[in-house]
Amino acid sequence: MAVAQPTQKAERPSRWQKIWQSISIIFESRVATIGLLMVSFWVLLGFLSLFWTPYEPNSSDFIQNLPPNSVNWLGTDHLGRDILSRLMQGTQVILLKTRLPGDGDVAIPGGVAIWGVLGSLLLGSVLGLNAGYRGGWWDQIIMQVLDALIAFPVIVLYLVVIAALGQGDLVVILAITITGAPGVARLVRSLALDIKTRDYIRAAETRGESVWFIMFREILPNARGPILVDAMLRVGYAIFAIGTLGFLGLGLPPPDPDWGNMVNEARKSIFSNQWAVLWPALAIASLVVGLNLFADGLREELTRYQK
Amino acid sequence: MARFLARSVISTIVTMILVSAALFFMIEVGSGDITVKILGIESTPEQRASYRAQLGLDAPAWRRYIDWAVGSDWRAEREVGYDLVTVPNPQNDEPEWWAEVDGELVRWELDGGELYALVRQEDGSSVSEPAGDVWQVDPETGNEFFWGVSRNNSAVKWARGEGAEVWVRTTAGFRREGDGPQQYIPLRKGLLRGDAGESLQFGRPVSSILWPRVRNTAVLAGVAFIVVMPLALVLGVLAGINEGKFIDRLISITSLGATATPEFVTGIFLIITLGIWLRQVWPESPFKAVAIFTSADAIFQDPTLLALPVLTLTAVELGYIARMTRASMVEVMSTAYIRTAIIKGMPYRRVVMRHAIRNALMAPITIIMLHVNWLVGGVVVVEVIFGFPGLGSYIYNAAIFGDFNAVEAAAMITVGLAVSTRLLGDLAYTFLNPRIRYA
Numbered sequence: 001m002a003v004a005q006p007t008q009k010a011e012r013p014s015r016w017q018k019i020w021q022s023i024s025i026i027f028e029s030r031v032a033t034i035g036l037l038m039v040s041f042w043v044l045l046g047f048l049s050l051f052w053t054p055y056e057p058n059s060s061d062f063i064q065n066l067p068p069n070s071v072n073w074l075g076t077d078h079l080g081r082d083i084l085s086r087l088m089q090g091t092q093v094i095l096l097k098t099r100l101p102g103d104g105d106v107a108i109p110g111g112v113a114i115w116g117v118l119g120s121l122l123l124g125s126v127l128g129l130n131a132g133y134r135g136g137w138w139d140q141i142i143m144q145v146l147d148a149l150i151a152f153p154v155i156v157l158y159l160v161v162i163a164a165l166g167q168g169d170l171v172v173i174l175a176i177t178i179t180g181a182p183g184v185a186r187l188v189r190s191l192a193l194d195i196k197t198r199d200y201i202r203a204a205e206t207r208g209e210s211v212w213f214i215m216f217r218e219i220l221p222n223a224r225g226p227i228l229v230d231a232m233l234r235v236g237y238a239i240f241a242i243g244t245l246g247f248l249g250l251g252l253p254p255p256d257p258d259w260g261n262m263v264n265e266a267r268k269s270i271f272s273n274q275w276a277v278l279w280p281a282l283a284i285a286s287l288v289v290g291l292n293l294f295a296d297g298l299r300e301e302l303t304r305y306q307k
Numbered sequence: 308m309a310r311f312l313a314r315s316v317i318s319t320i321v322t323m324i325l326v327s328a329a330l331f332f333m334i335e336v337g338s339g340d341i342t343v344k345i346l347g348i349e350s351t352p353e354q355r356a357s358y359r360a361q362l363g364l365d366a367p368a369w370r371r372y373i374d375w376a377v378g379s380d381w382r383a384e385r386e387v388g389y390d391l392v393t394v395p396n397p398q399n400d401e402p403e404w405w406a407e408v409d410g411e412l413v414r415w416e417l418d419g420g421e422l423y424a425l426v427r428q429e430d431g432s433s434v435s436e437p438a439g440d441v442w443q444v445d446p447e448t449g450n451e452f453f454w455g456v457s458r459n460n461s462a463v464k465w466a467r468g469e470g471a472e473v474w475v476r477t478t479a480g481f482r483r484e485g486d487g488p489q490q491y492i493p494l495r496k497g498l499l500r501g502d503a504g505e506s507l508q509f510g511r512p513v514s515s516i517l518w519p520r521v522r523n524t525a526v527l528a529g530v531a532f533i534v535v536m537p538l539a540l541v542l543g544v545l546a547g548i549n550e551g552k553f554i555d556r557l558i559s560i561t562s563l564g565a566t567a568t569p570e571f572v573t574g575i576f577l578i579i580t581l582g583i584w585l586r587q588v589w590p591e592s593p594f595k596a597v598a599i600f601t602s603a604d605a606i607f608q609d610p611t612l613l614a615l616p617v618l619t620l621t622a623v624e625l626g627y628i629a630r631m632t633r634a635s636m637v638e639v640m641s642t643a644y645i646r647t648a649i650i651k652g653m654p655y656r657r658v659v660m661r662h663a664i665r666n667a668l669m670a671p672i673t674i675i676m677l678h679v680n681w682l683v684g685g686v687v688v689v690e691v692i693f694g695f696p697g698l699g700s701y702i703y704n705a706a707i708f709g710d711f712n713a714v715e716a717a718a719m720i721t722v723g724l725a726v727s728t729r730l731l732g733d734l735a736y737t738f739l740n741p742r743i744r745y746a
Contacts, residue, residue, distance in 0.1 A: 144321055145325065147322050148322045148325035148326045148329065149329075151326055151725050151729075152718070152722060152725075153721050153725065154681070154684050155688065156683070156684075156687070159703065159706040160333055160334060160714065163334070163706040163707070164333050164336055240567070240569050243571070244569050247688070248691060260569075263571065263575060267575065270579065271596075274579045278576075281572040281576065282572075284568075284569055285568040288567045288568065288569065289563070289568065292563060292566075292567040293563065
């Protein structure tokens with residue numbers, strides 16, 4: 001006679017174990033690990049610069065255009081400022097803080113690139129969910145407007161937005177939001193089109209849930225994987241764009257050093273001092289490449305089992 | 308199929324209209340007072356207001372949008388009462404507006420309270436004669452007024468007896484005129500008829516500056532394209548058929564690095580390495596760190612000026628196209644028909660050359676068509692780095708100055724290019740891949 005076995009109480013993984021499990025997928029991929037290392041290097045330098053930089057980043061304490069030496073590890077720029085200190089502080093505006101307009105040094109945590117990407121995620125998911133889930137005329141109109149936005153070459157859109165609104169951290173965030181939103185919306189729309197055919201959406205509709213509940217509580221959480229990977233790439237694009245804008249002299253305003261602008265200013269004395277151009281250029285390239293490697297490796301790892 | 312085509316074309320047209328309106332009003336909101344930039348900060352508010360009126364900026368935005376898109380001459384013709392025509396100026400070939408009165412081309416000029424008609428002669432000069440009694444009387448105020456065409460290519464309402472003053476901009480500065488022009492309609496044919504208006508920065512028609520620029524950019528982008536395409540496709544195919552091997556890793560990582568590096572960083576690297584360091588050991592190298600474009604035709608007189616810009620553009624685009632080709636090649640190589648071809652004993656070379664490549668190249672080529680505006684972005688930055696006299700640096704300079712006529716025209720060219728290539732790409736894709744549903 002078979003006796004019912006007492007059901008083994010399954011050991012539920014704790015919250016931390018779950019988080020660790022989802023993070024550990026990064027380390028499965030060598031590419032993603034290298035990318036993460038490159039990014040964390042800059043993030044750590046940025047945090048360090050909040051408390052300590054070798055010298056005052058904005059003061060001209062040294063001889064101009066020095067090559068790297070034992071005092072100034074990376075040399076000095078055309079105004080005799082220490083490049084290492086400026087590079088370190090340059091991470092802040094991109095990744096760690098956003099300066100609000102107005103008097104005084106009011107800044108909120110989270111850099112311009114981060115807020116810009118969050119903005120485009122928000123705007124893009126609202127548009128994409130409405131287009132994908134509601135369909136019909138919503139879809140037609142939203143996609144038509146997005147098509148018009150996509151038709152602009154991104155750099156022209158940046159130029160127009162900044163020419164129209166002037167310089168500032170918030171304007172750059174807005175520019176990144178506007179240029180990023182169409183891409184996010186297209187991705188979210190295609191995911192929503194897929195997910196809305198699932199049974200649990202039918203169930204929610206039968207329960208009489210509101211449209212916004214279904215879109216944001218049922219569809220969006222189930223689409224988060226691809227959206228997160230895309231967001232990672234977008235942070236890379238945003239840094240790319242901030243660098244380019246800085247180079248064109250339209251980027252983040254002084255006094256904080258901005259890598260793109262550092263390249264642009266040092267370019268004027270490029271014949272006498274190539275180092276001052278090289279360092280910030282390398283910094284931008286390595287941060288963007290790191291983010292790309294990270295996102296690429298993550299995507300490969302996530303889609304490996306879906307084939 | 309026909310329905311699909313019609314839909315694409317209609318959607319493209321709607322897109323263009325939306326884009327043009329968005330562009331116009333976005334610049335409208337933000338451009339601020341352009342007259343300060345043109346006249347300088349020393350100008351007085353009266354001078355600025357008067358000049359704003361002369362530029363037609365006192366009209367409401369929607370009216371200027373229509374003027375900008377389809378022209379203002381039809382509106383001015385109703386006021387003037389004669390046909391308005393454009394005739395090229397014999398000296399600089401730029402169009403001038405004239406009113407056609409009884410077979411003669413006439414403009415008007417107010418001098419010392421007297422109205423003179425300037426009658427155009429065959430050689431382009433004009434003969435001044437008193438206009439006679441052309442004044443009309445405003446029934447409400449009793450003042451006399453006359454609508455005509457001025458020498459500044461505007462339809463102008465002159466008034467007598469009101470004592471209104473205007474500041475007229477001349478080459479020597481400002482002149483105050485009493486009893487003169489009251490209302491201006493700057494004459495233009497509108498973008499749809501190929502007239503982008505006058506550049507506020509240079510005072511010349513935008514189109515006469517823009518076309519040499521577009522041509523230069525076309526040369527730059529074209530040469531880069533000819534260099535990039537074969538190279539990128541070969542590298543991509545090479546990486547794709549060797550998936551996972553060393554050569555694939557090398558090509559993939561290099562191209563990822565090249566794509567992820569901003570254009571200006573690539574440009575700076577190339578300037579430093581080729582333009583400065585290489586020149587120290589090989590002074591006659593064609594890569595010049597300093598390129599001075601003495602005229603709009605400089606690249607045709609000295610093609611070596613193109614070397615570094617083309618190389619930068621190549622480096623920027625190479626990685627992107629190679630990565631796409633690789634992905635497409637990997638996908639094709641894992642399909643059943645390739646496996647079949649290999650199993651049946653076909654030589655590997657032949658499988659790749661005859662069966663795989665043709666299918667693998669379709670995707671990257673169409674995707675490139677869809678990404679023209681990404682390429683345009685690269686062109687803008689490269690042109691600004693090297694001071695290349697092309698469309699990209701033109702947009703940049705115009706946007707910095709706030710020259711909205713120029714920005715709008717140049718941006719519409721890039722948008723038109725992007726939209727039309729996307730349409731072409733869509734069509735090409737449906738022709739090449741008949742399995743697509745025309746939903």
